[in-house]
Amino acid sequence: MKRGYWIGKIIVIGAFAIGAFTFVTQWLWNWLIPALFNGPMISFWQTLGLLVLSKILFSGFGGKRHCRNQRWGGWGWRQKWNNLTPEERERFKEKIKNKWCAHHPGTGHSGSVND
Numbered sequence: 001m002k003r004g005y006w007i008g009k010i011i012v013i014g015a016f017a018i019g020a021f022t023f024v025t026q027w028l029w030n031w032l033i034p035a036l037f038n039g040p041m042i043s044f045w046q047t048l049g050l051l052v053l054s055k056i057l058f059s060g061f062g063g064k065r066h067c068r069n070q071r072w073g074g075w076g077w078r079q080k081w082n083n084l085t086p087e088e089r090e091r092f093k094e095k096i097k098n099k100w101c102a103h104h105p106g107t108g109h110s111g112s113v114n115d
Contacts, residue, residue, distance in 0.1 A: 022048045
């Protein structure tokens with residue numbers, strides 16, 4: 001089949017999915033919010049606007065993915081760990097232990113490197 005056919009089909013399915021999700025969200029809002037909090041009933045377009053607003057506020061516009069550009073982020077940490085020498089691994093473990101365990105009582109670490 002032609003590429004344009006599949007793109008059109010994906011757009012139609014995507015629009016249907018967004019519409020269905022918006023309708024279900026509107027139905028739940030109009031069922032719960034007026035009864036529980038004496039709030040207003042909302043229209044389909046207001047529901048879609050709330051969904052877009054919540055997407056922007058809680059997950060941003062996309063762009064940089066979390067932990068992908070950090071040294072130990074993403075799935076590459078296992079390969080980096082396997083490439084470390086035993087001395088580098090011990091040094092890394094000690095650094096993490098000093099950083100995270102030093103502030104917890106009962107761990108035996110005061111936070112100083114010379115414990």
